[in-house]
Amino acid sequence: MLLVAGASMTVFGQKRLKTVSYKSENYSLEYNSDGSVQGYSVSPVGGKVTECSDLYFTYNGDQLASIKWESEQYDITWTDGKPSHMDTYYKNRLIYFSDMTYNDQCPDAAIAFAIDFLAGHFADPEGADLIVTFYALAPYLGTLTNELVGNVKATDGEEGDSEIDYYDCDYTYVKDGDGYPIEVRIDVKKNSKTRNRVIYLGWEGTAGISPQTSLQNEPKQWYDLFGRRVEQPTKGIFLSEGKKYVK
Secondary structure: OOOOOOOOOOOOOOOEEEEEEEOOEEEEOOEOOOOOEOOOOOOOOOOOOOEEOOEEEEEEOOEEEEEEEOOEEEEEEEEOOEEEEEEEEEOOEEEEEEEEEEEEEOOOHHHHHHHHHHHHHOOOOOOOHHHHHHHHHHHHOOOOOOEEEEEEEEEEOOOOOOOOEEEEEEEEEEEOOOOOEEEEEEEEEEOOEEEEEEEEEEEEOOOOOOOOEOOOOOOOOEEOOOOOEEOOOOOOEEEEOOEEEEO
């Protein structure tokens, strides 16, 4: 999926994702000067996505509750601040569902969300395009988590089908010295067979926010990157009077 270039991208870590590789697929992300992913657009800027190309999003408070794409719909259940269950519908029929548990963390909430959604969407991944897409969208999708999925149990098939596939998948991570995952290793148990998958992630530099302004002469009204009022800013990036401040 190719979305139109445009809106600013929220940075959650000190690096930004550069490449995603899986089997013969290789994706390279290019960035605009404002930190947005070139070729992707999110509207409204700094808010939640309600429509992006042919993807449509709904929310329960600040938590992403549902994604619609053509005849498919993905309903997400949250537990303790993390996505814990996902139902996939095709033409209003439940065809796939998964349960997720967590055992690791990542400094970048956008990539954590992208990996978690890929895992919940399909335990045995077909490609890496979802990571690229949702890495760009994640900063605008409401509540996120830095937790990385550790295990996914999934059922693929409708009740009454002659063939139903059952998945039990373990996710482990190889990280660089700063804690960013550079390999996502997936041990896939499908029915009685086991296979391995590896997704490779490449990171570059310090993503940064330009211009950066210190918190000297602090304004009185602060907002987080989702436009919510913050009484007392702590560590992170905040907005006030049209500027970004880094603490």
